[in-house]
Amino acid sequence: MFAHYLDLAWRSLKATPLATSLMTLAIAIGIGVTMVSLSVYHMMSADPIPSKSGKLYAVQLQVMDEGQTYHSADDIPFQLTFLDAKNLYQTLNVDKKVAMFKSGFAVHVSNPEVRPMLQTTRLITREFFAMFELSFLYGGVWSQSQADNAAPVVVIDETIAQKLFGRSDVVGESIYLAQRRYQVVGVTKEWQPNVKMYDLNNGAFADAERIFIPFNHAAAYEIDTWGNTNGWKREEINNFTDKMNSEMLWTQFWVELENEKEQQVLATQLDNYIQTQQDLGRFNRKTREFSLRNVTEWLEYNNVVSEDNKVMIGLSFMFLAVCLANILGLLLAKFLKRAPDVGVRRALGASKTQVFYQHLVEVALLGFMGGVIGIVFAQLGLWGIRKTSHVYESLATMDVSMLLAAPSIAIVTCILAGLYPAWIVCKTSPATYLKVQ
Amino acid sequence: MLELKPIINALLRSKVGAVLAILQLALTLAIVSNSLSIISERVSYLNKPTGYPEESIITFSVMSFDDKVDANQQLIVDERILKSIPGVIEAVGVSSVPLSGGGSNSGFSLTSEDDGKHTNSGHLYANEQVIRTLGVKLIEGRDFTSGDVLISSEYAKQPDVVIASKAFTDEIFGEGRGLGETIYYGGGPLKVVGIVERMTNAWPRFRNADRLIIFPMVNANGFQDFLVRTDPSLRGEVMKKIESVLLQENPNRVITNMKGLDEVKERYNSKDILMLRMLLVLITALVVVTALGIFGLTQFNISKRTKQIGTRRALGARKSAIVRYFVVENLIVCAIGLVLGTVATVFLGQKLMSLYSVPPLEVSYILITALGLIVLCIASVIFPAKKAANISPSIATRSV
Numbered sequence: 001m002f003a004h005y006l007d008l009a010w011r012s013l014k015a016t017p018l019a020t021s022l023m024t025l026a027i028a029i030g031i032g033v034t035m036v037s038l039s040v041y042h043m044m045s046a047d048p049i050p051s052k053s054g055k056l057y058a059v060q061l062q063v064m065d066e067g068q069t070y071h072s073a074d075d076i077p078f079q080l081t082f083l084d085a086k087n088l089y090q091t092l093n094v095d096k097k098v099a100m101f102k103s104g105f106a107v108h109v110s111n112p113e114v115r116p117m118l119q120t121t122r123l124i125t126r127e128f129f130a131m132f133e134l135s136f137l138y139g140g141v142w143s144q145s146q147a148d149n150a151a152p153v154v155v156i157d158e159t160i161a162q163k164l165f166g167r168s169d170v171v172g173e174s175i176y177l178a179q180r181r182y183q184v185v186g187v188t189k190e191w192q193p194n195v196k197m198y199d200l201n202n203g204a205f206a207d208a209e210r211i212f213i214p215f216n217h218a219a220a221y222e223i224d225t226w227g228n229t230n231g232w233k234r235e236e237i238n239n240f241t242d243k244m245n246s247e248m249l250w251t252q253f254w255v256e257l258e259n260e261k262e263q264q265v266l267a268t269q270l271d272n273y274i275q276t277q278q279d280l281g282r283f284n285r286k287t288r289e290f291s292l293r294n295v296t297e298w299l300e301y302n303n304v305v306s307e308d309n310k311v312m313i314g315l316s317f318m319f320l321a322v323c324l325a326n327i328l329g330l331l332l333a334k335f336l337k338r339a340p341d342v343g344v345r346r347a348l349g350a351s352k353t354q355v356f357y358q359h360l361v362e363v364a365l366l367g368f369m370g371g372v373i374g375i376v377f378a379q380l381g382l383w384g385i386r387k388t389s390h391v392y393e394s395l396a397t398m399d400v401s402m403l404l405a406a407p408s409i410a411i412v413t414c415i416l417a418g419l420y421p422a423w424i425v426c427k428t429s430p431a432t433y434l435k436v437q
Numbered sequence: 438m439l440e441l442k443p444i445i446n447a448l449l450r451s452k453v454g455a456v457l458a459i460l461q462l463a464l465t466l467a468i469v470s471n472s473l474s475i476i477s478e479r480v481s482y483l484n485k486p487t488g489y490p491e492e493s494i495i496t497f498s499v500m501s502f503d504d505k506v507d508a509n510q511q512l513i514v515d516e517r518i519l520k521s522i523p524g525v526i527e528a529v530g531v532s533s534v535p536l537s538g539g540g541s542n543s544g545f546s547l548t549s550e551d552d553g554k555h556t557n558s559g560h561l562y563a564n565e566q567v568i569r570t571l572g573v574k575l576i577e578g579r580d581f582t583s584g585d586v587l588i589s590s591e592y593a594k595q596p597d598v599v600i601a602s603k604a605f606t607d608e609i610f611g612e613g614r615g616l617g618e619t620i621y622y623g624g625g626p627l628k629v630v631g632i633v634e635r636m637t638n639a640w641p642r643f644r645n646a647d648r649l650i651i652f653p654m655v656n657a658n659g660f661q662d663f664l665v666r667t668d669p670s671l672r673g674e675v676m677k678k679i680e681s682v683l684l685q686e687n688p689n690r691v692i693t694n695m696k697g698l699d700e701v702k703e704r705y706n707s708k709d710i711l712m713l714r715m716l717l718v719l720i721t722a723l724v725v726v727t728a729l730g731i732f733g734l735t736q737f738n739i740s741k742r743t744k745q746i747g748t749r750r751a752l753g754a755r756k757s758a759i760v761r762y763f764v765v766e767n768l769i770v771c772a773i774g775l776v777l778g779t780v781a782t783v784f785l786g787q788k789l790m791s792l793y794s795v796p797p798l799e800v801s802y803i804l805i806t807a808l809g810l811i812v813l814c815i816a817s818v819i820f821p822a823k824k825a826a827n828i829s830p831s832i833a834t835r836s837v
Contacts, residue, residue, distance in 0.1 A: 022729050029722045036715070106502040106659075106691045118500050118691045178502040178659065231543075234551050234623065238593045307793045308712045311475070314789075315468055315716075319723055322464045326730035329457040333737035381718065388714060389707035420453075 002361065009362035012338070019334050020366070023327050027370025030323030031410045032377025037312040039382060039402045043395040044205075044305045048193035049133060052256070053295035056131060057263075058198075059088065059253040061274065062289035063282070064232050073301060076291055078201065079230065082218070082244045085251035087277075089125055089215070092269055096131050096256035099215050100124040102199060102227040105177035107211065109164050119160065120226060121177065122199075122209040123218055129155070129188070131256050132198060139171035139186035142214060146185075150220035154182040157210040161187050180221065182213070194394065195304055197295050199252050201228045204304045205391050218244070225250045247282075255292075263292060320413060327366075328417040335359060335425040342425055343433025352426045359422035360415060367414030371407030378406065440758075444766045451741075454734050455770050462774025462810060465727045467781040470806040471789060471798060472716045478796045479713045482642070483706060487536060488602075488635035490572040493526075493669040494698035495676055496534045499661045503689035508657035509588050511687070516566065518686055519663070522678050524671030527570040530655065531662050532562040533639055535571070536702045540639030545609065545620045545627075545650070556609040558601070558648035559638025560622075563664075564655050568600065570666045571636065576603065577616045578631035585630075585653040595622065596654050600631035604647035620650075627652075641705060664698075672697065724813065732817040735763060739825040746825055747832035756826035763822035764815060771814040775807045 013020045047053045060076045061084055070077045080088075085099035101123055108116035126141050128134070142153040154175065161170045161184075173184050192208050217223055222240040229243075229250040237243050257263050267290075274288040293301055342355055378398065385396035398406075448455050501511065512530045519528035533540035544555030563570075565581035578600070587596040599620070606615025606629060619626045627650075638649040667675045680692045696704075703710065739746070746759055786798035 106500040116691045118693045179504045325457045325461045388711045
């Protein structure tokens with residue numbers, strides 16, 4: 001029966017080409033616009049690390065003096081001081097913890113044919129790879145003793161290995177970060193989370209680093225940050241040692257916790273840490289404040305999905321509502337015009353339900369066509385977005401779920417629009433039309 | 438004269454069509470006028486002058502990995518090389534690039550003691566070529582001389598003088614004052630020797646974007662940003678040459694981020710440009726869809742009433758009366774839609790404002806949009822109505 005209805009629907013659509021194209025166009029434009037903003041939203045809000053987004057926690061400490069404010073929702077700074085990151089790493093009794101910050105170097109090899117390149121580099125403690133699920137293709141992370149001795153060891157990803165050596169298996173090779181020679185101990189698989197959740201300071205959708213060196217190289221080789229440094233009090237900074245011991249904020253700290261209990265244990269430890277620091281004259285506040293936010297909460301707290309995008313989503317759905325009203329009007333007109341045909345069909349024995357279904361199949365078909373054309377419009381729109389802004393290069397795309405969503409939304413919209421007209425037309429009393437004929 | 442009564446009666450008889458048209462118009466008014474308000478805010482932000490001739494400035498960064506060279510010396514050599522490229526007017530090494538989103542911002546005060554009162558401003562370091570390279574207009578005082586420039590590799594040292602933007606001096610000293618007066622930064626005094634009419638710091642979107650202070654100071658390290666002002670017509674040529682001439686001088690470095698200052702600004706503002714374009718596409722599409730909808734509904738109404746129109750014509754109605762009938766009918770629908778739409782618009786505007794940082798909706802946007810929609814309504818009814826007027830009176834006598 002469905003095939004028959006589909007056939008009838010197709011004939012009916014062909015019979016009124018103008019109305020059909022108007023309606024298809026309306027739904028296609030509506031779907032196109034909606035899918036563009038929905039796709040960007042979908043990519044922006046996608047969980048960067050689904051298996052761990054509830055387990056990885058960003059640590060924040062309220063280090064600022066009483067009365068100082070910060071541009072975060074709860075006045076606690078986003079970043080930590082170098083001193084606190086270092087201390088927390090040493091004192092916190094948890095297995096998985098990482099202190100880190102972003103830097104960068106001119107990277108080159110002894111082969112003069114390979115042109116030096118500028119690369120961001122992340123200074124991390126060993127646990128980073130396991131916590132954020134980077135996988136090694138060759139070799140592995142440096143040992144704790146290498147880290148303690150500030151040994152010149154480096155982990156790079158496969159793309160850097162390819163650029164520098166033309167191959168991926170480069171464990172044991174030497175590369176230069178600025179003037180210092182480093183030995184490659186591990187090569188990771190290329191890694192680019194859709195949101196750079198572990199360091200949102202220089203753009204939530206920035207590229208992930210591809211080169212990793214031990215965190216305590218910062219002190220050993222005076223490596224400064226390439227990220228943001230936020231000062232909040234007047235301090236005399238004459239050299240890098242002063243900066244490392246200052247109250248300036250420029251590092252990030254994450255922990256991985258399995259359950260609520262571990263979370264409570266850690267909270268107690270953080271509270272104790274602040275207390276011991278208060279004895280040393282830091283954290284000049286009445287109350288000890290800190291916060292632990294998991295990835296999901298952290299992205300929300302940092303407003304990763306832009307306001308503009310939320311406004312666009314709202315406006316797009318209102319736009320779709322206009323398209324729906326539009327189609328409803330046109331469908332009503334079209335179906336009523338066909339009432340005489342329906343009268344004949346009813347007289348020949350078609351039930352109300354059958355007539356109703358037949359018309360719903362017709363609008364669903366219309367929705368499907370509109371949805372497919374809508375995808376084309378949406379791709380055009382997304383292409384335009386990628387052209388406008390480099391930030392959106394990986395975000396302005398449709399994944400499979402969005403490709404499937406487009407015709408689904410179109411069909412649902414059309415069926416919603418078609419319910420009333422189909423209802424009106426199936427109520428047609430056969431007698432009225434038979435008389436006139 | 439306007440046959441209002443029969444029109445209203447006819448409308449009441451086919452309510453659904455009219456209600457749908459009203460709904461569409463109301464929603465369209467709400468969406469378009471709110472979008473227009475956001476668009477105009479972004480346009481005025483994007484068109485705000487920065488004070489720089491962006492189309493004639495190039496910026497790039499040099500990362501050196503040669504520890505044998507003295508960075509401060511290298512900077513002077515590089516500036517000289519850059520200036521020798523044909524088409525280059527001036528070149529300077531800077532601590533950060535204006536409009537780029539990355540730079541320094543600090544509090545400046547009027548006393549050497551920390552009294553807790555300070556005025557925030559962006560600041561950057563460069564030597565005496567900086568004002569000419571930036572192409573900004575010095576309205577008071579003098580430019581830097583080479584004697585002002587402090588070349589140092591110590592963090593804490595600072596020069597004796599600065600040049601500031603008028604927005605900063607007006608803020609800290611009061612309107613029109615500031616030249617020759619002293620500000621304090623980290624306890625050290627800085628005398629304002631020059632005031633620039635307008636120059637934007639690294640964050641154009643922020644509230645205090647037009648506050649910038651320039652220190653005549655060079656403290657180069659391995660990483661150095663450069664600004665080069667060229668003849669605008671030769672900028673592309675110069676841009677191509679820079680990397681090779683600098684690497685020729687010393688190959689142990691990487692030259693990156695080569696862009697025009699206009700591109701730097703565009704990148705910084707890419708979100709706003711995107712929002713602007715998306716909204717423009719949205720409202721264009723919306724207007725098209727609404728016009729098609731109204732056109733379709735009128736067409737339908739007319740085809741349904743072919744016989745009535747024929748009868749009216751047979752009874753002596755002029756063609757103009759038929760056209761007028763449909764136009765008036767449409768205007769009534771339009772008017773109701775716009776009244777309801779105004780309510781929806783204000784509601785949406787307030788909702789958006791409470792949730793997001795959008796500007797308050799001005800009445801003028803509602804009026805402009807409403808006017809546009811009235812024109813749209815008339816335009817989309819005129820064609821079907823004219824066709825209706827051509828219906829022959831004889832149709833009334835046939836097939837009844």
